[in-house]
Amino acid sequence: xxxxxxxxxxxxxxxxxxxxxxxxxxxxxxxxxxxxxxxxxxxxxxxxxxxxxxxxxxxxxxxxxxxxxxxxxxxxxxxxxxxxxxxxxxxxxxxxxxxxxxxxxxxxxxxxxxxxxxxxxxxxxxxxxxxxxxxxxxxxxxxxxxxxxxxxxxxxxxxxxxxxxxxxxxxxxxxxxxxxxxxxxxxxxxxxx
Numbered sequence: 482x483x484x485x486x487x488x489x490x491x492x493x494x495x496x497x498x499x500x501x502x503x504x505x506x507x508x509x510x511x512x513x514x515x516x517x518x519x520x521x522x523x524x525x526x527x528x529x530x531x532x533x534x535x536x537x538x539x540x541x542x543x544x545x546x547x548x549x550x551x552x553x554x555x556x557x558x559x560x561x562x563x564x565x566x567x568x569x570x571x572x573x574x575x576x577x578x579x580x581x582x583x584x585x586x587x588x589x590x591x592x593x594x595x596x597x598x599x600x601x602x603x604x605x606x607x608x609x610x611x612x613x614x615x616x617x618x619x620x621x622x623x624x625x626x627x628x629x630x631x632x633x634x635x636x637x638x639x640x641x642x643x644x645x646x647x648x649x650x651x652x653x654x655x656x657x658x659x660x661x662x663x664x665x666x667x668x669x670x671x672x673x674x
Contacts, residue, residue, distance in 0.1 A: 534571045536560045538584060538624060538644075538658065539666065541577035554580050556661040558668035566673050570647040572607065573624065581625040582658045582666070584644050587618025593659045596622030600644075607643040615652040620659075648672040 489495070541554035554577050563571050573584045583593055590597065596608055597620040603609045610619040621644035648654065651674045658666040 534560070534563050534565050534569065536563055536571060536573045536668070537576045538573045538582040539575060539577040539580060539661075541579050543578050552579050556580065556582075556658070556664050556666045558656075558658075558666060562669040562671050564671045564673065565648065567649060567651050568647070569672075570609075570645050571670055572643055572645045573621070574643050575624045575626055578626045581623040581660065583623060583660060584621040584646070584656055585618075585659050586612060586620075586646070586654055586656045587616070589657075589659050590620045593620070594623050596620060603645065607645055608641075609645040609647070611647045611649060612654065613649045615650075615654055619646065646670070 537559040539554060539556050540559065541552060543550060543552050545551075556577075558573070565571060573582075575582050585593075597610070597618065599619055600608050600610045600621065608621055608624075610621075612619060624642055624644050626642060648670060651672050654670040654672065656668050656670065660666075
């Protein structure tokens with residue numbers, strides 16, 4: 482490991498202009514925001530055998546630098562809007578290593594931490610609700626990345642990272658993250674017959 486420092490005189494121009502640095506920053510921003518969709522990352526929102534359609538509930542990145550830890554998060558539902566047929570299930574997974582999120586249909590709960598009473602737990606540990614009408618309300622409670630993927634946090638049960646909803650009837654179902662809806666974390670499930 483070695484490096485070189487070039488010290489320029491005060492009147493000498495820098496090797497690049499501001500447009501160069503702006504373009505480089507834009508490229509790095511694009512790389513950060515598209516990384517979870519890289520097939521090598523394993524976070525490409527493809528459905529698995531447990532559900533019909535997958536949605537990432539935010540994503541983020543933690544990196545260590547000489548200046549300390551840096552975090553960045555994108556508070557959006559990825560793969561929105563979701564289109565399915567009546568009787569199918571959508572699964573949300575939190576891909577953010579730092580921030581918790583919720584999936585909330587209908588009335589916002591007074592306390593966002595626990596799930597609503599209608600939420601059950603599937604055999605694999607994921608939380609699950611069934612919505613029968615566009616006027617139904619359900620709330621996931623906090624879902625967070627597994628503890629081994631977060632800094633300074635004990636291992637969390639896998640179910641806390643995933644929430645599923647089965648939609649029995651056609652309609653348009655808007656939902657939000659109650660923690661980040663003011664930042665635009667909103668989504669829609671469109672259920673066809």
